Structure formats: structure tokens, C-alpha cells
Amino acid sequence: MASVRLDGVEKVYPNGHVAARGLDIDVADGEFMVLVGPSGCGKSTALRMIAGLETPTAGRVLIGDRDVTALPPQERDIAMVFQSYALYPHMTVRENLAFGLRMRGAARPAIAERVEAVARPLGLDAVLDRKPGQLSGGQRQRVALGRAMVRDPKVFLFDEPLSNLDAKLRVETRAELARLHRRLRATIVYVTHDQEEALTLGSRVTVMRDGVVEQVGPPMEVYRRPASVFVAGFVGSPAMNFLQGDLVAVFGGDAQRGPVTLGIRPHDLVLTPADNADLIARVDVVEPRGSELLVHLRLGADGQGQEIRVVAPPEPMPPVDSVVGLHADRQRLHWFDTTTGKRIE
Amino acid sequence: MPGGERRRAASAEAREARLAWCLAAPAIATILLVALFPLGWTVWESMHLHDLRMPWLGRSFIGADNYVEAVRDARFRQALGHTLLFTVATVTIELGLGCTLALAMNRAFRGRALVRAAVLVPWAIPTVVSALLWRFIFEGRAGIANALMVDVGLVREAPVWFIRSGLVWIPVVLADVWKTTPFVALLLLAGLQNIDASLYEAARIDGASAWRQFRHVTLPLLRPAILVALIFRTLDAFRVFDLVYVMTGGGPGTSTEPIALYTFNTLLQNLRFGYGSALSVIVFAVVFGLALGYIRFLGAGLTETRG
């Protein structure tokens, strides 16, 4: 296993599109690093530059202590799981699993032994002689995992490996990946656009936007102390509420220079009786979600103000069109400079 | 150190580029050797007086004289006219008929395999064979076409197709239409099948009549396919040689002689290589001009349908 470092990496595609500008990402040895961000932000590009499938236009890529920027993928000793799985359709599962070992010139008996050893825990021993076309989606996904695991690569790269699975299988496989990471102590760089997946899996999370790193940190820190409006809005579900400008006065608080944005997570707001409340709002829609309610409100007694979402306990259910008060724990408020979007401490 | 790395980083891409050129080189060299180099030679040759029957005259440079001669050559102008006539006639019929067939076939649920067979066999057989086949069908009084026409009562007296300079075009055009219409239909059918069926449903819900559906949904979306078929057919028709050579030999007289056949005769019968090369260059220029014009047209059509 080894660490991975992107050092001021830049990627401009031949069509002029800038997919990475000055990326600095450090992945420690044995760490599960998740790259997360909205579609098109350059996550796959970053991953593919680590793999050697794209060449950075500037900057360096290091695996361990070695500068691999100029090395082709086959010389980087990495394993990658693609979103489409990219299983070789003309080879059996066994041959798919053996391919990487064969390319590296392992001896035949050693290959056979290793393939068996990997296939068993993944539940693939029964399908070893089938072609990928005859497998279910979940089995294919496991073959792709297995193909990455047969060699002991320095780094595992995953590009949205769960996005082709149904919801149930996705949750199961997510747990399995976490166990896998614990067992192998492998260095993993994992790309997803799903913030929930990022929070549950990562030792650390890198949030990206338009080819730039917005924030790096352990999942709970990114959730609790988002570094920017963008991160705050992207991480957490339902998404954070943002209030602008004049609301500063309502909550009192420290006077800020210039315009500010206040972020409050729906979980951090409490519904109270309307009298004496900091903030009054009218109930617009109530969505029961089983263990909790998602209440959409509009600020002001007339219900004409900005929309705001609150997660409330299932009892009591506030009637639609009733006027309620809102209370927020001041420790849980997030302040951002509206012009820069950065967090204000 | 960073300088060295930069050089190495560049070399990863350079390696791929080098491999690409290695893989492409033999084919590119072949194309340069057998197509581009001869084309240049044709141009060079076209500016010389070069007559293989009179080798003692040598090969003297005469500038544009061959082109001047071509412009004054009545037979050349006629040949150009024949080619245009043939091109316009066949392309119009083939596109019209092909489009109709494709629209009708798009509605059929069965018979795909049969359609493929019916399309592919005429397309795959040698043009020489289809020319002979249609000559046989229209040949003399005993040809099946004449027999059927007399039987049905279309004509009282069977016409002699290959003697009269007006009639002779009918079997020639028919042979070409027979061989290529199915192919045009196939191209357009592929285009039709790319159109999302829900568009028609939406149009129908909006109350569009069948004609309006065709006009506002089918035609705009089919336009790229139509243009591709148009390019292929026009360029092919303009180069027509085999069909006429075998079916009529350009006759009666020179009344069906297309430009490619006149050029061929000038070169390999009269052995006038200088003049023949000038004619070749003219054919090339016309075909290339057509292709370029179409590609611009097609490019515009493509971006329009996308945007």
C-alpha cells in the first residue's frame, strides 16, 4: 500500500475544457478517500489522472514517493473499478479475475490459487466459468471488485462503483466495501456524486466543484463545519436552509461587515409555539417520512416569505397553514460571507 | 527537476502519438501512393501534349490548352449533359421512391429479414451484371419487358429500346434505380428508426395530422439521413461508367455517353493521355466541388437538428 498525492494538478482537455485547476489532494497510506461533487466537477478526471488514463497538463501525481506523472497505467501498480465494470465480455469470470496476474507474468498455479481465494469470499466460486453476459448486476459488480483485489495493488481506484446497483444492493455493498477496507487496510480513492455514500464510506472526504477542491476533511467535520456555502448546500440531506442579508438583525448575533448568508440545517431547527418566537413562519407542506416529518414553511405570519425546511419529530403533526415559531440552537448556525461564499468563524 | 518531469510527462503523450503514427503510417502511405500521388500526376499530365499513338511528339508542356480544348469540345459538353441528366433523373427517383418505401416499411412489424435480403442482393451484385440483366430484359422483340407491355396492352408494337436515342435512357435509368433504390430505402429506414416514437405520440396528442407529423417531426429529424443518401447517390451517379459501358456502350452513337466513359475512351482508345487527363481533372473537380458543397450543407443540417 502507498499514499497518493496530487500536487498542483491541472487538466485542460483538448477542446479547451478545464476539468482540474490546481488540484492538491493528499491521500495517506491506508486511507479511504472519497472524492465527491456534482456531476461534471472533474472527479473522474482526477481519478483517471491517478490511474494514468489521462495526462495532467500541469502538476505532478505521486504514488508512494514515486513521481508517476509520466508513467502509463500499466506501470503504476493500481487497480480500478469502473462504473460500467468494464468486464472483458469474451472471457469467463475466472479469466477476468486472472487477467491482471497473467499480464504481470505470475505463474499458472499461483494464479489459479489466488483467483480461487478471491472468488470464495465474494461468492463467485459457482460462476467462475460463466461469461459476464450471464451474470446478474450484483455478480458483475463483485467480479469487478474481485478483479481489483486479486493483485495487491498500491492503490484501489473506484469510479462510482455502486451507481448501477439497486438501492438495497447498494447499501449492502457499501457495508461490504467498508469491511473490505478495514480488512485490507488498503489505500482507496473513491469517486461518487452521492454525498450520503461519501459520508458513510470515507475516512476523509474531498468535496470538489468545477475542478477545484472546496474542502477536505473527515466526514463529520465536513458536515458540521462546511467551509463554504457550496459544501454546506451539497453535504447533508435534506439540504441546508440559507437566509440572506437582513436576517442577521433578527437573530442579533455579532454584527457582520457586508452581506452574510446564514445556513441552518433542517435538523437544527425546532418548531415552537408562535408566541415569543425568534422567527415566525406559516406551514406550507408536511411530508411524513416515517421516523420524522419534513415540514416546508414560508417565513412570516402571512406565509409570503422565503421557503424554509425543518425536520420535526412525527408527533405532533403541525396543521397546514398554521403559524408556528422557529427556534435554532445558536451553536449550530453557519455563517458565510455572501460575496466569497466562505465560512465565517 | 521539474523541467525533467515536464519532459517526461510530455513523453507519455508523445509515446501514444508515436504509436498512433506507427499504426497509421502504412495505410496513410498506401493512400498517398495510390491516390494522392496519381492525382497530382493527372494534373501534371493534363498540362502536357501527350499522345501515346504519336510517341515521337514527346511530351511537351502546353499549359491550359487541353482545358481550352475541353471547353470547345462539343462531345465533352454533351457528355457532361448526359451525366447531369442521368444524375438528376436517378437521384430524384431513387430518393423519392426510397423515402416512400422507407416510410411504409417503418410501419411494418414483420419481414425485416426479407427486406434486408431484397435490399442487399441488388446492391451486392456487380453493376456489370445488373446492366446485362436489364439489357436482356429490354432486348429485342423477345425481351420480357416488351412481351409484358404488349400483353398488358400498354403498347401495340414493341419498341426497340437501344436504337432510339430518346428511349434508350429508360432502361439505363431503370437499371440504376433497381440496383440502388433499396439501398437508399435502407439508409432512410435506419434514420427513421432512430426517431423517438414518443415524439409522434406527443405530436398526436397535440392534434397534429399525419401530414403535419411528417412535415414537422419526420422530415426535420430525417434530414441528416436524407442528405447522406443524397451525397452518396449524387457522387455515385456522377461517376457512372460500368452501367453505360456495358448496357449501351454510350450508344446509339454517343447519345448516352457520360463524362467518365468519354474520358475513358479518350485515354485508352484514342490514347490521348494529355487531353484525357484534363478531362479527368475536370471530373474530379466537379465531384469534389459537389462533395464539399454537400458537406457544408450537411454540416449545417446537422447542427440545425441538434440545436
Place this chain on the structure above:
Amino acid sequence: MSRARWGTVAIVLLVLGSGFPLYWAIVSSFTPEARLYGTPSLIPRVLVLDHYRALFTQREFWVPIRNSLIVAGSTTGFCVLVGGLCAYALARLRFRGKAPLLGLILAVSVFPQISVVSPLYLLLRRLHLINTYPGLILPYLTFAMPLTVWLLVGFFRQLPAELEEAAMVDGASRLRTIREIVWPLAIPGLAATAILTFVYSWNEFLFALSFTLGPERQTVPVAIALFRGQYQVPWGQILAAAVVATAPVALLVLAFQRRIVQGLTAGAVKG
């Protein structure tokens, strides 16, 4: 219902229209010479093998068949091999000059054959290659090479690039990837392309007419076109020869029809 019925009518018309002339040629090729010039009847009464027998005994028709097989076969083999490598590079690898190369290949594929007849004739004459196999194969490359490359570029682009990327990450070099991953997956496309190239080469007429002198090197289309009897046109033999000339390409094309249609229309629709 009526929509489907129109479709059926169109298919029936299409099949009759394309099929009848073929039927008529086949029937006539088995009809005795004397009856060919009488009143034709749609249903044959007497069928004989005379014309086919004459074709191979008097006309030595196997000579042009052999010539065509050698010329079209060599052209196809060379083009698929050399053109395949080029097409792979154009479809997959990143290098500068790719767009101009594709443009060049497309441009060459619309060259009218007649515009290179004169230099090729002079060239082949100087190399003493008139009336030889290489003297045909070389000119055939002018149309076959761009055709092959163009078809194969379209085909290679359809193969998922991730498979090759996965192989390279798994430790295979680019050439190894081509051998282990691309080649096995490309066989169907290569086969379809080879058939198309073969058909075009088998049917070619202008070059074969220009660059051969006598029956010993004539290809099938030239041999048939130049069939002439001493006093009248030997229609029976011509039609028999036409059937023989068509049968191989027709069977090849029918056997691989689905793939060929895909290849032809995909290349065309995508332009």
C-alpha cells in the same frame, strides 16, 4: 391496422421488384438457347444446364473467377490488416493531426476512379505491371483502403473504451491490449468490413478493364462484359456467367446480412 398493411404492401412490392429480374435471369440461364428468343413465358418449361457447361468448357470461365478471387482476396486481406491498424489509431489514440487524416481519408473515398486512370496506367506500364495481379491490386487500393479505414473507424469507436482502459490498468501494454482485448472483440466488425471490401473489389470494373489486356488476367465483370459471340450475343451464357458471378457475393452478403446492414447504415447515418 392500416399502417401495418401499408408496410406489408411496400415490402411485397420491394421484394417483387428486386426479386423478379433476378428470378428471370436465373430462369433464363437454364433455358435452352433456342427458346430464349421465342415468346417469353414467366414459368419455365424446359430447364437445361447447357449454358453452364459451355461456360466452363468452351469459355474457361474459371480463369476470370480465379483472377477475381486472387485480386479481390489480396486487396481485402491487405486493406483489413493495414487499414485495421490505422483505423484503431484514428478511433482510439490521441495524437495531433487526427482530424486532417480523417478528412484526407474521407476525401480520397470520394475520388472518382476515372481521375486516376491515366497516371496509374502510365505508372503500371513503366513498372511492367499491366495485365498482372499486382497491376490490379495496387489500383484497387485507391478505393478499398479508404473504405476499409472509414468503416473500421466507425466500428472501433463502438467498442467501449473502458475495456481497454481496464486492461491497461490491469498491467497490459497498449499492444498487448490490442491483441488480448481489441482483436477478439473486433472480429465481427473486421469480418463485416472484409466482406464489404471484398464485394467492392469483386465488382470493380473500370480499373480491371483499363489495366488488363487479355482473358488470362481479366476479372469476372470484365470477362462477362466482353462476352460476345461471333454472330449474335450469347445471352444464355452471359446470364449463366452473371449467376456465377453474383452467387458468391450474394451468398456472403446474405450470410452476414445483419452485420453488413449495421456497418453500412451506421457509417452513413453518423456521416
